[in-house]
Amino acid sequence: MINMIASPSSFIFLLICLMVGAIGSLLLRKYDDIANKWSGIFGIIGSLWGIIFSISAITIGNNQSFTLGESGFQFLSLSFNIDALSAFFIFVISLIALFCSIYGIGYVKHFYKKYDIGALGFFYHLFLVGMLLVVSASNGIFFLIAWEIMSIASYFLVVYDRNDEQNVKAGFLYLLMTHVGTAFIISAFILLYKFTGSFDFEVIKANVGLIPLFVKDIIFVLAMIGFGTKAGIIPFHIWLPAAHPAAPSHVSGLMSGVMIKTGIYMMIRIFLEILQPVPAWWGLAVLVVGAVSALIGVLYALTEHDIKRLLAYHSIENIGIILLGLGSSLMFSSMNMPSLALLGFVATLFHTLNHATFKSLLFLSAGSVINATHTRNMEEYGGLIKYMPYTAFFFLIGSMAISALPPFNGFFSEWLTFQSLFEGIKLLDFPQKWIFISAAGSLAFTGGLALACFVKAFGSTFLARPRSEEVMHAKESSFSLKLAMGGIAVLALLFGVFSGPMISFIKKIGENLAIFKNAPALLSASTQGVGLENGTAYVSGPAFFIIFIIVAFIAVIFVKYLINKNQKIKIGATWDCGTDLTPRMEITSTGFARSIILIFKGLLKPSIQYEIDYQDSESRYLQKSMNVTLGVEDVNNSYIYKPLQKFINALSVKAKKIQGGNINAYILYIFAALIITLFLAL
Amino acid sequence: MTIIIWIIQLIFVPTVSPLCIGVIKKIKAKFQNRQGASIFQPYKDLWKLFHKDEVISKDASWIFRVAPFIIFTITIIVGASIPLFASFLENNITSDFLFIVYALAIGTFFLALAGMDTGSAFGGFGSSREMTMSALAEGGLIFSLLTVSLPRGDSNLFAISGSNIVSETQFFLPIMLSFIGFFIVLLAETARFPFDNPATHLELTMIHEAMILEYSGKKLALMEWASANKFLIFVGLGSNLFLPFGLAQTADIKQIMMGISFLVIKMFVFCLAIAIIESSMAKYRFFRLPDILLISFILNAVAIGFIK
Known part of the structure; x- marks a missing residue:
C-alpha cells in the first residue's frame, strides 16, 4: 500500500490534480464563486495528497527516479529524482499549500467582480506545480524550465492586484531580479556541463572529479548568487520586501514560507550532494552571508511600519538563520566531521520547516487584518485585539514562534543552529573560530532584535486604542480564514512540543545523503526531548509545556482563590495626567523602533526632514503647520x-x-x- | 531527602527574593544617612497589595490580565532550574542555558506587551526602551553563559556549577572577563543603575516602572514579586556559575546547610555591590547604554577567544 502511494505514478497524479485545478478555474472564470471554490478544493486535495505522498516516500526511504517520455531535444529530458530530501521539500510545500488553499477560499472573496478569479486560481496552481517540479527535477534544463514556471507564475500573482501602481512596479523589480538570478544559475549549469558533459544531476555527481578546483569555486559563487537571489540573501534581497507584500496574502504566505526555500533546497542539493567534497571556505562564506542577512534583515524589519514588508524582512532574517545552519554543515563536511555536519543539516531543514509554518501563519493573519482594515500601515491600526480576537491570538502565536520562545517550534531549530555554531567554536582554531563566534553573536543579537520587532508588530497592531476609523469597523474574518490560521498555529505548537520526533524524522532524511551515511550518532532525539551526546545540552519541549501549565495553574488558583477571595475589580480609565487621552498619545510602531534605529544609525542612516509652514513667511516665528518625515536609507540601494x-x-x-x-x-x-x-x- | 532538597530548591527563589530587595533598600538608606525601612518591608508590601482591590484600564485586553501570571510562572520555573545551593541536583529538562535565556525572554515579551496594552504613553515608551535594552543585552547574556559552558562542554547549568572551572588557572582570566560582562547584563536585565532607576517615578527616565504603571492590587504584587525573582535568578546565576564556591556536591545535610549559607553570603555581597553602585553613580543617558552593553558583549567574545 505504502509502496503504491510513494510510486512515481502517484507523484504524476499529484501534478495532474493541481493542473486540473489550474485549467478548471481558468475555464470557469465566468463564475467567480465557482472558480474560486474549484481552485480551493483542488488545492486542498492536491496538497493533502502531496503530504501523504511525501511522508510515505520518506518512510520508505528509497529514491524514485523516473523519466517521462522523450522530450525530442538533445539536452532536455523530463527526468525526476525524488529522494528523501526532495520528499521533505514536497512535504513543506504541500503542508503550507494546504492551509493557504483553505485560507484562499474565504480570502479571495474580496476580489470578486474586481479581478479575474479564474486567472488567480490558474497561476496559483501553476505556481504550486512549478515549485513541486523544482524540488523533484534531476536534469539541469528541465530544472530551469520548472524554475521559470515558478518564477513567472509568482510574478503574475504579485501583479494580480494591478490597480495599485506600486504592485506593478514591485512585480517588475521581482521579474528583473529573479532573471538576474536565473542568469547566474544558467552560467553555473553551463560550467557544470562543460566539465562533466551532462545536464543530468546524477551524471554530474558521478563525474564531479573532472571539475578543476577553481572552476568549482566559480560554480559555488555563481550558484550562491543565483539561488541566493531567490532565497533573498543580502544584498540580493531588494525584490523581496517589495514583491511579497504586493501579492494576495495567501500567496505571500506561500512565497515567503515556501518559494524562497527552493533556493535553500538547491544550495543543499548542489553543495552538500553534487559537488562534494567541498573546500572549507565555502562553509565560511555561507556562514558570513547568513550572519549578515540575519542581522541586517531584522534591523530593516524594525524600521518598517508596513506590516507585510516587516514580515518580508523577517523572511530575510530567517533565511540568514537557515544559512547559518547550512554554513556550519558545509564547514564540518569539508573537515570530514560528518556527525557535526549532520547536526547543522538537521538545524537547516528543521528551521526551513518551522519558518514555513510560522511565517505563513503571520502572513495569513496579517492578510486577515488587512482585509478588515484596508490598509497595510501599522500606524493606522491599534486595539484590533478587541475587534478581531481570533486573528490577534493567532498572530501572537506566530510572533512567539518566530521570536524563538519555547515551547513553540522556532526555539528548537534556533537551539540546534546555536549548538552547531557552539561546536564550531569548541573545535576550531583561529581564524575559523572567530567566524563561528561572529556568527553565534549575530544569531544572539538577531534573537533579541526579533523579539523587540514582534513586540512592536503585535503591540502596535492589536493593543491599545484604535488609531483610525477603519479599525472600529473591523470585523473578525470568516470561518475558512480562521480555520487556516488556527491549523498552522496548532502546527507551530505541535512542532515545538514534539520537536523530538520531528528532529529524528529529519535526521533520517539526512542519513539518506551520501555524506551523512556513516555518521556516528551525535544528536539524540526522542519524544521527551533533544540533546547532544557529547555534552549536557538538552532541551525538552513537552516537559516545559507541562511544567508551565501546572505552575501557571497553581499560581492562578493561589492568587485568585486562596488569597483574598472577595477582591473587587474596577474598570477605570488609563492614567492620563489630567489631560484627555487620545490615540495620538500611544506609542506608534515608528516611535517604538526609533531608539534601536538611532543606536544602529551608522548602518540604517535614519533621516529626519521638516517641512514647516509659517503664519508669516517673512518673520518666521509662528508656525502654522509642520510636517516631519522620518526615513531610513537602504544602504544596499545607495551603495550597490x-x-x-x-x-x-x-x-x-x-x-x-x-x-x-x-x-x-x-x-x-x-x-x-x-x-x-x-x-x-x- | 532528595524530595526535601527539591522542595527547598523550588521555593527558595520566591521566598527569598523580596528579602534581597529589602536588603538593597536598607543599604541604600544607610548610604543616605537614613534609618530605612525594615529589610522585611517588601514582604509586607506584597501582603498588602495582595489584599487590595484592583483598577484595570478599560482599554486593556486579556494580555494585560494574563501577563502577570505568565511572567510570574516563568520566574518560578527558571528559579527552580538554576543551581542555587546544590550542584548535584540533576535537572536535565529545563536547565540548558539557552533554554533559560529564551524562557526569560517570554517574560520580557509579555511584560512589554502589557506595557503597551493600556495605551498610555508611559507604558509604550517603557516597552520600547525595555525591548531596546533587552535586545542589546541578549548577545552579552548568551555569550557570558557560553564562556562558562565551553571549558567542559557542558550546557547544563547544574553541571557547569559543579565542575568548578574557575579554580583552574588557565580558565581564571576568561571567566573573570565574562563575569564582568555578565554583571553588566545583570544590571540591565534587572532594571538597576546605570540602566534604570528602580526607585523613580519620574516618567522621563523610567523603564521597568513605566511598564507596570497601570497595574494595581494582586497583579501589581505579582509583577513586583516576579521582578524580585528575576533579580535573584540573575544573582544566583552570577554567583554559582562564575564563582561556584561552597555548593553542596552531595545530598548531605551539612553540605546543604553550607551551600545555603554560602549562597546567602554571596547574595549579600551582590546586594552590597549593587547598593554601592546605585548610591555612588548617576543613571546614564539612554543612548550611552548601548555602549556598556556592547562592552559586555566584546568582553565575552574576548573571553571565548581565550578559552582553548
Whole structure:
C-alpha cells in the first residue's frame, strides 16, 4: 500500500490534480464563486495528497527516479529524482499549500467582480506545480524550465492586484531580479556541463572529479548568487520586501514560507550532494552571508511600519538563520566531521520547516487584518485585539514562534543552529573560530532584535486604542480564514512540543545523503526531548509545556482563590495626567523602533526632514503647520544598486552611438557578425 | 531527602527574593544617612497589595490580565532550574542555558506587551526602551553563559556549577572577563543603575516602572514579586556559575546547610555591590547604554577567544 502511494505514478497524479485545478478555474472564470471554490478544493486535495505522498516516500526511504517520455531535444529530458530530501521539500510545500488553499477560499472573496478569479486560481496552481517540479527535477534544463514556471507564475500573482501602481512596479523589480538570478544559475549549469558533459544531476555527481578546483569555486559563487537571489540573501534581497507584500496574502504566505526555500533546497542539493567534497571556505562564506542577512534583515524589519514588508524582512532574517545552519554543515563536511555536519543539516531543514509554518501563519493573519482594515500601515491600526480576537491570538502565536520562545517550534531549530555554531567554536582554531563566534553573536543579537520587532508588530497592531476609523469597523474574518490560521498555529505548537520526533524524522532524511551515511550518532532525539551526546545540552519541549501549565495553574488558583477571595475589580480609565487621552498619545510602531534605529544609525542612516509652514513667511516665528518625515536609507540601494544603475545608464548612452537608426548600418553589423561567426566556426 | 532538597530548591527563589530587595533598600538608606525601612518591608508590601482591590484600564485586553501570571510562572520555573545551593541536583529538562535565556525572554515579551496594552504613553515608551535594552543585552547574556559552558562542554547549568572551572588557572582570566560582562547584563536585565532607576517615578527616565504603571492590587504584587525573582535568578546565576564556591556536591545535610549559607553570603555581597553602585553613580543617558552593553558583549567574545 505504502509502496503504491510513494510510486512515481502517484507523484504524476499529484501534478495532474493541481493542473486540473489550474485549467478548471481558468475555464470557469465566468463564475467567480465557482472558480474560486474549484481552485480551493483542488488545492486542498492536491496538497493533502502531496503530504501523504511525501511522508510515505520518506518512510520508505528509497529514491524514485523516473523519466517521462522523450522530450525530442538533445539536452532536455523530463527526468525526476525524488529522494528523501526532495520528499521533505514536497512535504513543506504541500503542508503550507494546504492551509493557504483553505485560507484562499474565504480570502479571495474580496476580489470578486474586481479581478479575474479564474486567472488567480490558474497561476496559483501553476505556481504550486512549478515549485513541486523544482524540488523533484534531476536534469539541469528541465530544472530551469520548472524554475521559470515558478518564477513567472509568482510574478503574475504579485501583479494580480494591478490597480495599485506600486504592485506593478514591485512585480517588475521581482521579474528583473529573479532573471538576474536565473542568469547566474544558467552560467553555473553551463560550467557544470562543460566539465562533466551532462545536464543530468546524477551524471554530474558521478563525474564531479573532472571539475578543476577553481572552476568549482566559480560554480559555488555563481550558484550562491543565483539561488541566493531567490532565497533573498543580502544584498540580493531588494525584490523581496517589495514583491511579497504586493501579492494576495495567501500567496505571500506561500512565497515567503515556501518559494524562497527552493533556493535553500538547491544550495543543499548542489553543495552538500553534487559537488562534494567541498573546500572549507565555502562553509565560511555561507556562514558570513547568513550572519549578515540575519542581522541586517531584522534591523530593516524594525524600521518598517508596513506590516507585510516587516514580515518580508523577517523572511530575510530567517533565511540568514537557515544559512547559518547550512554554513556550519558545509564547514564540518569539508573537515570530514560528518556527525557535526549532520547536526547543522538537521538545524537547516528543521528551521526551513518551522519558518514555513510560522511565517505563513503571520502572513495569513496579517492578510486577515488587512482585509478588515484596508490598509497595510501599522500606524493606522491599534486595539484590533478587541475587534478581531481570533486573528490577534493567532498572530501572537506566530510572533512567539518566530521570536524563538519555547515551547513553540522556532526555539528548537534556533537551539540546534546555536549548538552547531557552539561546536564550531569548541573545535576550531583561529581564524575559523572567530567566524563561528561572529556568527553565534549575530544569531544572539538577531534573537533579541526579533523579539523587540514582534513586540512592536503585535503591540502596535492589536493593543491599545484604535488609531483610525477603519479599525472600529473591523470585523473578525470568516470561518475558512480562521480555520487556516488556527491549523498552522496548532502546527507551530505541535512542532515545538514534539520537536523530538520531528528532529529524528529529519535526521533520517539526512542519513539518506551520501555524506551523512556513516555518521556516528551525535544528536539524540526522542519524544521527551533533544540533546547532544557529547555534552549536557538538552532541551525538552513537552516537559516545559507541562511544567508551565501546572505552575501557571497553581499560581492562578493561589492568587485568585486562596488569597483574598472577595477582591473587587474596577474598570477605570488609563492614567492620563489630567489631560484627555487620545490615540495620538500611544506609542506608534515608528516611535517604538526609533531608539534601536538611532543606536544602529551608522548602518540604517535614519533621516529626519521638516517641512514647516509659517503664519508669516517673512518673520518666521509662528508656525502654522509642520510636517516631519522620518526615513531610513537602504544602504544596499545607495551603495550597490544606484551606482550599478548609473553605470548601466552610462553604458547605454555609449551604445547609442552605434544605433543611429540607419538601416544600412544595421545590415553592415549583421554582415560583419556573420563573417566573424563563419571564421570562428571554421 | 532528595524530595526535601527539591522542595527547598523550588521555593527558595520566591521566598527569598523580596528579602534581597529589602536588603538593597536598607543599604541604600544607610548610604543616605537614613534609618530605612525594615529589610522585611517588601514582604509586607506584597501582603498588602495582595489584599487590595484592583483598577484595570478599560482599554486593556486579556494580555494585560494574563501577563502577570505568565511572567510570574516563568520566574518560578527558571528559579527552580538554576543551581542555587546544590550542584548535584540533576535537572536535565529545563536547565540548558539557552533554554533559560529564551524562557526569560517570554517574560520580557509579555511584560512589554502589557506595557503597551493600556495605551498610555508611559507604558509604550517603557516597552520600547525595555525591548531596546533587552535586545542589546541578549548577545552579552548568551555569550557570558557560553564562556562558562565551553571549558567542559557542558550546557547544563547544574553541571557547569559543579565542575568548578574557575579554580583552574588557565580558565581564571576568561571567566573573570565574562563575569564582568555578565554583571553588566545583570544590571540591565534587572532594571538597576546605570540602566534604570528602580526607585523613580519620574516618567522621563523610567523603564521597568513605566511598564507596570497601570497595574494595581494582586497583579501589581505579582509583577513586583516576579521582578524580585528575576533579580535573584540573575544573582544566583552570577554567583554559582562564575564563582561556584561552597555548593553542596552531595545530598548531605551539612553540605546543604553550607551551600545555603554560602549562597546567602554571596547574595549579600551582590546586594552590597549593587547598593554601592546605585548610591555612588548617576543613571546614564539612554543612548550611552548601548555602549556598556556592547562592552559586555566584546568582553565575552574576548573571553571565548581565550578559552582553548
